[in-house]
Amino acid sequence: MKVYLNLLIIFFVLIINSCSNNNKNISFHFPNVSQLDEEEEVFLQKKILINEMIYASKLLHKISWPILKKNIDICNHNGSYSLGVLFAAEQDLPKNDSSYYRLLLNREINPYYFKKYDTVSFPIIISVAKNSPAYKSQLLEKDIILEINSQKVWDFREKLKESLTHSSVINFTILRNDKVIKKSIQGIKACNYNVQAMPASSPNAFADGEKVFITLAAIKLAKTEDELAFLIGHELAHNIYHYNYKKGTEANNFTINYLDIPKLKNLNSFFLFSTHNKETEADLKGVEIAFKAGYSLDNVNDYWRRLSVFNPSLISSSSTVYKSNALRAIMISKTLKRLKVSNEKKQKK
Ligand SMILES: [Zn+2]
Incomplete structure (x- = not known):
């Protein structure tokens, strides 16, 4: 979970500058826009939005189903079927x-x-x-x-x-x-957490105890299924290890509901206790969760490297809750190496 406040501030400063420089009185011709013109354009934009949600939901479903199925031993399934x-x-x-x-x-x-x-x-x-x-x-x-x-x-x-x-x-x-x-x-029986896409312009992911939300920007930034599998694993780790038991059901997995967002009440309770340790736990447990479902996660750190291009200050410094992107990448690599070695040993037996 990261809110790119710095980027947002720069963005707004740019907007203010670019919109307030010109005070000259200029004459222009207002095009005649009918209600029908507007309705047609609204339909086109809604169509694009709904189709993007469907594309993202299908991708997340393909990646998350094996993860939800293979991790049944560590998560709540509360009797509801999938x-x-x-x-x-x-x-x-x-x-x-x-x-x-x-x-x-x-x-x-x-x-x-x-x-x-x-x-x-x-x-x-x-x-x-x-x-x-x-x-x-x-x-x-x-x-x-x-x-x-x-x-x-x-x-x-x-x-x-x-x-x-x-x-x-x-x-x-x-x-x-x-x-x-x-x-x-x-x-x-499978883990009863919903993994959903959510419209937002910054690459981010959220967990609220019941659902995992991956923003459309994160889905577009990720280049491989492994990268998304890791993000899903990280947020599932929060749901499994850091939240109380919730009664989830596959029936609540929305595909086109572009207004569904993390439940703030649940998020607030998470933030109260959110610490460096919890984020590190979610990273390292997230690697295990995704790896268990068969994702090799070989180039998973490319996600952090790409993210750092958008937010250079996170490369080596750490924010209040998160370790730096460099440190996260190293810890993820080392955890993955350990998992692969122990997997090879198991296979040799
Ligand atoms: Zn997190």
């Missing part, structure tokens, strides 16, 4: 965006089905993690959910949560290529 699938539903977006959901994710559905299943929109599958229960039951991306446990899809997430909490088996009626298919999926 399917390894990510959904989007109209209710995930603000009310004003309902029409965008229908246009972007429900447009190809035959109007007949809305009438038959008595709904204005259907949830859709955004991602199916490899080798997950959903994958083995052959659920596919873009499958449309017509029914959950033979019930209407109103309050889809509530019904999903209810089902994952009380039963290992969940039934879906699915629409795929205009064909209706029934699927029954047997959930498994």
